[in-house]
Amino acid sequence: MIKYISLFSGIGAFEKALDNIGVKYELVNYCEVDKYASKAYSLIHNVPESMNLGDITKVDETKLPTEIDLMTYGFPCQDISSAGLQKGLRNEDGSKTRSGLFFDAIRIMKHCKPRIAIAENVKNLTSKRMSGVFDTVLSELEDAGYNNYWQVLNAADYGMPQGRERVFIISIRKDIDDRSFHFPPVIPLTKCMGDYLDDNVPSSFLLSEKQLSKIEVSNFQQEKRRIQDRGGICMTLLARDYKDPKCVQIADLHYYNMDMPNRIYSPEGISPTLKTVSGGGGEVKVLKNKLYRKLTPKEYFRLMGFSDSDYQILVDNGISKSQLYKMAGNSIVVTVLENLFKQIYKPVTQSIASLKQQSLDILNNI
Template sequence: MVRKRVWKSIDLFAGIGGIRRGFDNAFRDEIETVFVSEWDVYAQKTYSANYPGSVIYGDITLKETKDEIPAFDICLAGFPCQAFSLAGKRMGFNDDYKGVCRGTLFFEVAEICEKHKPAVVFCENVKGFKIHDKGRTFAIVKQTLENIGYKVYAQILNSKDFGVPQNRERIYIVAFRNDIDSSSFEFPQPFPAEEQIENYLLKIREEKPVPAKYYLSDTYMATLRRHKEYHRARGHGFGYEIRDWNSIAGAIVCGGMGRERNLVIDKRQKNLVPTTHIKGEINKEGIRKMTPREWARLQGFPDDFKITLADVHMYKQFGNSVTVNVIQAIAEKIKEILDLNKKRKYVRRAPRKNEPK
């Protein structure tokens, strides 16, 4: 009997566990998460609710935190994207937030991987990361990984090409340790996007109408219309957007116009009595924002994913998260390479005493 190789992974900048979810889906019982780090206390709560028993460490920049990291094979690191986002200031490695330089958190990943020499390093970031500072930022990251002994692959993929109706482009970086033959590695190919908002959200929606609190007030809609007209007159494309049920959603993001850029018309709710404090009345057009559960679906999270916090936190968390479908598709390609390398000493340990070969 030959035991399955169980790959040990660490989940850095874990958020709510989206990257882990994709790898768990791909590797199934052949992966074990042995270390988790996430400093946002609300994300920690959601992570714990969905991965009971997880010990979650906070600040990964602290030596005492790094000292807790055991030996591992796969590093999962969705290091913070705000420093490189096209929607932000794009400060990159110079970005400073509350005393923590987010742009340099990648080098914490590099330091950890240089010490432990995992088989694979997996990173995800915003599309703008590739072009930040005329490509120099990405070049530094690639060179850093190469300098510590890795072959680097990177590609921008769009969530809408992997089974969810969301237009979300992100860059994915996969690095294999040099002694692993990764010459046949390829990123997954897009497949036809048959899913639309209506098919994806309404076919698995709750039987009852969406609660009235998700419907916008007529006063707020008037404000949104004025805001959009202001920018339209200046040739800008800013402002709210009502998505057709037969289309795909725009990228969901945690701040700014994240929710207002993905409004829908849903006239199922007949009780238009406000359940929260709003100015004016609920609009009569049926315009509402998507719910956190619908955002979860747009990110590929299953309906049994536990949503336990207030909406304000869940919108932020799903907006900051990854699309599980895309992660799973890449993880399956990574697993193919690791499976091909099983005969190498690293990936196939010698049997223990009295263990069948």
């Protein structure tokens, strides 16, 4: 059983991954300032909200235990992301930015001295523009007594049809690091986005006329990028998508006979300019809003590697649709973490297995 402290916990993707691969852990505390995310964490992981340390800036680290095996901290990315102002860890006046809450994680790390600490952030942290920030991150970790291994991993390389590149920093305490850690090898993708989608979703997820006209008239190329091909991989799901969730094409261009709604004509079978159909009668209309729909929050959860029951318990407890989109977009794809943890905890399980085998061999030879 590993002793684990979770910072910037969100809905707990690290915890989900540990559960999924059967690594048992004792949660010391979780730490999440957002009341909806805290409630969601407590529901998904079945722990009381009293275990939440709350705002990390107010955490008195001296009250935390020192014998910790694992600390995870997917610190805020707003000031690192290419979509923001890229202020880095500090404002011009020297105060901490939201991403600068990294320093609070370091403060806790220096006290708790976890054997292993794992950070996750946007790929932009490794960009040329952010090189000073990344150097600071790595040198702070080094000064805290850790060897650091980092790599950008794409969720699509670890079993999930979502293009989501994130940097992972694995810090191993210098006194226990045997330099055997390697990032997980890429796994060929066997699933596509369509495997995670529902066939029937409420009509409220169909695009409105306004959204459709944006796709079809103005800025087509830009809007087209929002449309996902269900046979491929989906783009990075983001917290800000709650305002405008990613869309999927749900049907090819078909023409519906309004008098006989069950008759569907494919573009190959009928000229798009034809207004009436012999035999069918009536006017043929293109029901364009039946072509695309928004992804549902449930599908966001699935594409982040969470289960339908994780999603359902949040819905049953009154978490709103926009909060659900936000939480999913803020989280980490669980299958990536499963593969990462297998690299970290594999040596332990392997050595137990080899010890068992050695004992059996000895017994067999008696």
